[in-house]
Amino acid sequence: xxxxxxxxxxxxxxxxxxxxxxxxxxxxxxxxxxxxxxxxxxxxxxxxxxxxxxxxxxxxxxxxxxxxxxxxxxxxxxxxxxxxxxxxxxxxxxxxxxxxxxxxxxxxxxxxxxxxxxxxxxxxxxxxx
Amino acid sequence: xxxxxxxxxxxxxxxxxxxxxxxxxxxxxxxxxxxxxxxxxxxxxxxxxxxxxxxxxxxxxxxxxxxxxxxxxxxxxxxxxxxxxxxxxxxxxxxxxxxxxxxxxxxxxxxxxxxxxxxxxxxxxxxxxxxxxxxxxxxxxxxxxxxxxxxxxxxxxxxxxxxxxxxxxxxxxxxxxxxxxxxxxxxxxxxxxxxxxxxxxxxxxxxxxxxxxxxxxxxxxxxxxxxxxxxxxxxxxxxxxxxxxxxxxxxxxxxxxxxxxxxxxxxxxxxxxxxxxxxxxxxxxxxxxxxxxxxxxxxxxxxxxxxxxxxxxxxxxxx
Numbered sequence: 001x002x003x004x005x006x007x008x009x010x011x012x013x014x015x016x017x018x019x020x021x022x023x024x025x026x027x028x029x030x031x032x033x034x035x036x037x038x039x040x041x042x043x044x045x046x047x048x049x050x051x052x053x054x055x056x057x058x059x060x061x062x063x064x065x066x067x068x069x070x071x072x073x074x075x076x077x078x079x080x081x082x083x084x085x086x087x088x089x090x091x092x093x094x095x096x097x098x099x100x101x102x103x104x105x106x107x108x109x110x111x112x113x114x115x116x117x118x119x120x121x122x123x124x125x126x127x128x129x
Numbered sequence: 130x131x132x133x134x135x136x137x138x139x140x141x142x143x144x145x146x147x148x149x150x151x152x153x154x155x156x157x158x159x160x161x162x163x164x165x166x167x168x169x170x171x172x173x174x175x176x177x178x179x180x181x182x183x184x185x186x187x188x189x190x191x192x193x194x195x196x197x198x199x200x201x202x203x204x205x206x207x208x209x210x211x212x213x214x215x216x217x218x219x220x221x222x223x224x225x226x227x228x229x230x231x232x233x234x235x236x237x238x239x240x241x242x243x244x245x246x247x248x249x250x251x252x253x254x255x256x257x258x259x260x261x262x263x264x265x266x267x268x269x270x271x272x273x274x275x276x277x278x279x280x281x282x283x284x285x286x287x288x289x290x291x292x293x294x295x296x297x298x299x300x301x302x303x304x305x306x307x308x309x310x311x312x313x314x315x316x317x318x319x320x321x322x323x324x325x326x327x328x329x330x331x332x333x334x335x336x337x338x339x340x341x342x343x344x345x346x347x348x349x350x351x352x353x354x355x356x357x358x359x360x361x362x363x364x365x366x367x368x369x370x371x372x373x374x375x376x377x378x379x380x381x382x383x384x385x386x387x388x389x390x391x392x393x394x395x396x397x398x399x400x401x402x403x404x405x406x407x408x409x410x411x412x413x414x415x416x417x418x419x420x421x422x423x424x425x426x427x428x429x430x431x432x433x434x435x436x437x438x439x440x441x442x443x444x445x446x447x448x
Contacts, residue, residue: 070166073187092220099182101217103210103239105203106176109225114174118223121168121189125182 075120087115091122099126131413136213136237137245138406143212144249155279156205156251160188165211167204169194177203179210186211196376198281202247205280209246215239234413245405248288252278258401261289262394266297266386267350267371283375283382287311291405294395296387296439298325300358304379305331305341314408316387319426319436321418324360332357336372337381346372346381355440358385363433366440389441 033039079087094100100122110118151162160167165186172178178189188207194200218227227240234241256277260270268282275285286299290311296319298312310325331338335357340346350371355362358370372383399407411418429435 070168072168072170088220088223091223094182095217095220101179101181101215103179103207103215103217103243104175104177104223104227105206105240105243107223107227108174110174110223114172115223117170117172117189118178118180121180121187122182125180125184125187128183 073117073121073124075116079116079120079123082116082119084112084115087112087119091115091119094122094126130410131235132237133234133241134406134409134413136242137409140209140213140242140245141249141405144209144246145253147212148250148253156201156208156247159208159250160204163208163211165208177207179207181211196281198275198279199376201251201279202281202284205247205251206243208250209243210239212246213239213242215243233415234409244287248284248291251280252285252288254292254401257288257292261293261401262295264295264390264392265350265369265388266293266295266384267369268373268382268384269371271299271382271384281375282373286382286384291408292401294393294399294404296390298385300325300383300385301375302331302337302381302383303377305338307331308380314404314411317408317411317418318421319434319439320359321422322412324362325358326360329360335383336370337383340372340374340381341379346374350384350386352388358383359436359440362440363437366437368440387439387441389439 082090091100095102102118102122147159151159153159153162157167163186165188168187168189169192170189172189172191173193176191176194180187180189188204190200190203194203252274256274260274263270268286271282271286271289274280274289275282278285283299283301290297290299290313293313294315295313296316298310298316300310301308307325307327307329309327310322312320312322312325331341332354334354336347336351336353338357350369352367353370354364355366355368356364358368367388369386369388370383371386372381374380375382411421426435429438432438
């Protein structure tokens with residue numbers, strides 16, 4: 001690390017002087033180094049490890065972005081005021097006009113609120129975004 | 130070929146294509162790839178809900194569905210409906226449990242197709258092939274497949290039964306009563322699926338029965354009387370049972386395996402990709418099954434049936 005580094009110390013700072021010296025020694029060692037098969041293999045393995053870790057961090061970041069839940073679909077007051085039969089009738093119109101399709105897993109029967117929730121989602125999907 | 134068989138094969142082909150074209154490995158990534166939004170909502174009347182229209186697609190999941198494998202499986206099932214472009218049933222069917230299809234595996238069944246799509250997408254043949262022909266067949270390969278693919282053990286068991294060449298069956302029971310059974314193709318050659326009748330109470334001696342009676346379940350496989358599970362077998366027959374409770378209270382997943390099975394390798398003409406289709410054809414064709422049994426299963430000279438021989442009519446009780 002440079003002695004003008006982020007520790008905000010002056011050049012007289014003994015730690016900064018030591019870091020500068022270590023940098024110089026390391027640079028000189030690199031220049032003087034005669035690469036061997038072992039050191040090349042070691043450096044390649046280290047490079048691979050760093051690349052794998054960066055890729056892993058990128059994947060985690062992408063997953064975290066995906067896992068952000070979409071904003072909830074609110075059920076408008078008008079829909080909340082509808083009774084069960086009206087919701088069913090309006091959903092049926094959407095279905096017959098092929099505006100929306102739906103499917104369920106392990107359907108045991110939707111409650112009034114669940115039907116209103118389905119209708120509210122269906123309405124948001126009837127027009128192209 | 131019946132429409133049910135064609136629909137199931139279409140689901141498998143669609144799932145393989147979706148996986149290969151998208152290049153993704155998980156159902157959550159595939160939903161993202163398709164631009165499908167996932168919502169965790171208050172939903173008790175269904176295990177999951179798919180809604181799609183010109184403006185996009187939403188999958189609604191019960192906010193009680195917190196177990197990752199169960200949640201992924203629910204998403205996979207709904208993606209199956211979406212990818213198969215299933216038409217919605219009339220809205221009056223939303224108010225009650227969907228009735229079971231009449232007449233067996235003849236007409237197309239959207240729920241079966243969605244499950245098949247989910248199985249092929251989440252558990253690819255290469256993963257299944259490593260595990261499906263293990264001997265002895267227990268729940269161990271089921272759990273390995275479930276862990277590897279991030280699916281519930283019940284789904285992994287059904288997938289393995291669709292592919293394996295072993296004489297075995299996966300059975301799900303609730304409070305000691307059989308809910309469904311999924312025998313392998315080879316076992317179906319010796320007995321009809323009706324020998325595992327839905328609603329049949331599990332008999333005495335079965336590990337799953339003991340679980341109901343005592344609340345405790347043996348962790349390891351054991352030999353149990355075959356008649357505890359299968360209708361119409363001799364009293365002296367035995368079958369290996371390996372059972373475990375599932376995350377649903379009172380529900381037990383069981384793997385049954387014929388312990389006398391010879392260690393015959395898989396025929397090259399039956400690769401894992403083809404076996405589910407062959408099995409579906411066999412299951413859907415009742416007349417064909419009867420004809421097969423008449424032609425192929427000769428009278429057994431040493432026992433009431435060859436199934437009794439397979440289940441070790443002369444084996445002593447273990448333990």
